[in-house]
Amino acid sequence: MRLLMVIAILIFAMPMTGFGWAEGTNILLDPNLMCKKTRRLRGKLAEICRHDSALLKEIIINGINLGFRECEFQFRNRRWNCTVLRKSMRKILMRDSRETGFVNAITAAGVTYAVTKACTMGQLVECSCDKAHMRRNGGQPQMVTAATAEAALERQQQAAMLRQQMPLQDQHPSQRLSRMNNASTMTDIAPVEHRGGRNRRPGGRRGRRKFWDNIKFPEGQWEWGGCSDNVNFGLRHSRVFLDAKQRQRRSDLGTLVKFHNNNAGRLAIRDAMRLECKCHGLSGSCTVKTCWLKMPPFREVAGRLRDRYDSARKVTLRNDGNSFMPESPHARPANKYQLVFADDSPDFCTPNSKTGALGTQGRECNVTSSGSDRCDRLCCNRGHTRRIVEEQTNCKCVFKWCCEVTCEKCLEHRAVNTCL
Template identity: 40%
Template structure:
């Protein structure tokens, strides 16, 4: 199978033993590689990754798609934050080398994205080793509907995400950073798997619903992103237990993190000023909302440095009308937009 669409993200998985660091930041790079190039240096991969690379190139393609999906969602969720999920290489590499809230979200959303794209590909019939999920049909119904259709096989997507994303880390599972990253990977996967919904279709003459069949379907990925963003806001700071086997809350009064919670151990920088050491690009030049008191407002986003106002003239087609046959005539409308940017 041709695996175009796999980008430099996987190149850096091969070239750098920093695991998913390269997988994430290079997703948007214009360089496209085929499966043969990706798998050329399999000795640098963990055992299970090497096996998938050699035997299931179609899964590798979905891993890349999942990382890209997660990148887009990350940018959406943090579009108005001081850290806006920038994929600038020097920034994201620094972010992912530290156990902060932001890296927790990146790891979790990437693992969730891989679950999502692999499961989706399975339902579309593009993965030869995966079929629809029929396990739900063993669950009793209320008699008003019955199981049918092609259910999303999220168990398969979950398993492949776990095999590929956790493979290298599991060799060093005693390491504190490894424990944090594996935990956040799992939190991302459960954000998809544990929120499957039932979708139904009616059958019958003249639109009647004499028979209704239902199947299990994944939630929209935007819902997954929203849920992970809530967990980011409520992330739990952890330390290693005395026996070195578990991660535990830093404070005695804080509840232990569940499988769904995001965890971190280091405080985040404020991201107000550019700081290469911590991966902060600063907020200078970012657009803001002067009338907003929340995130995205000029006071918070600009870190109380103030902002500039610039008037921009824009021209666009308007009042278009169709002339028979076959021409569209438009007028040119001029509008003015005010841009507010952080100083």
């Protein structure tokens, strides 16, 4: 009996990080679990789960699957190839490694991208295009310049930030984390100035980067119009689904890191917004130019996140138990755009059931490459085998008017190098 009491005390005294991670892992691996046991849900998540089935499908299923597919593509030539095999990915997500950080960031970006696109395409009754700029002119397109467009974006950003400025104790843990690490979107506020000295603060110090710094506004006057992507709606709902069920506990570094990387993935979508324009006028002239904000291809965003994976910062818990800091005393703190991790990654060279590593045996490598897929690197210097395979390809294709292309089948020989 005494032994059972000791075991029970140890269980309740253990940090709860593992349980939270297990829940988050199950959600990513099986998105349908998000809204199960709805009686226990509260707030906006409960409302969405109970009433918005189309939104649930768009956000959870399409968004998370989009993130995983792009993860596989970005890491297809690396030792860790982001395999979606359930047992392997579950082990990866139970750690706080670089790989976990990238998976969390890319899935948060995928959810943001999917729901934003669904709004633009009119697939959801809960949202539509972003017409915030047009509302200021009675719902009609308004003529603007680069300076007035920036001012409009500034006002819109400040309005969104004011909605977030609630007492700290009333905020969601992910919002508290952002503020404690100077990573909140509220830090984006900076004076709007002319193009020559834009984003400059008095004294010559450069202000904080804003998401429209990368947008190239056209010269002269143009119209805010078209169907701008409603990325703010996507950001909010991505946060609700991926952060809502997980709560930070004191000394829970894993949750702090997860919230940070989730937010970095969402910001990668927001900060990659671009301006697209279309000319209107007789005989191909550009009498009136209409412009709107649009997301880039998701692959472009994923490539940026992969670069941030390579430069991710290792962090450790601060003494307050509510924030993290760089593990190295000489390293600069990570900003809100960078990925962070707390656990070192395995080498992924050999199978390891504890870490989820599948090894690289049998993987195809490239002897002429200078990148991560070159044979000595991918095969971990174990060597590789070479064999010649025959493949059928389309050849001698002929275009026939109208409108058909006919091809013959040709056999080609290709050398395949495989890791030992």
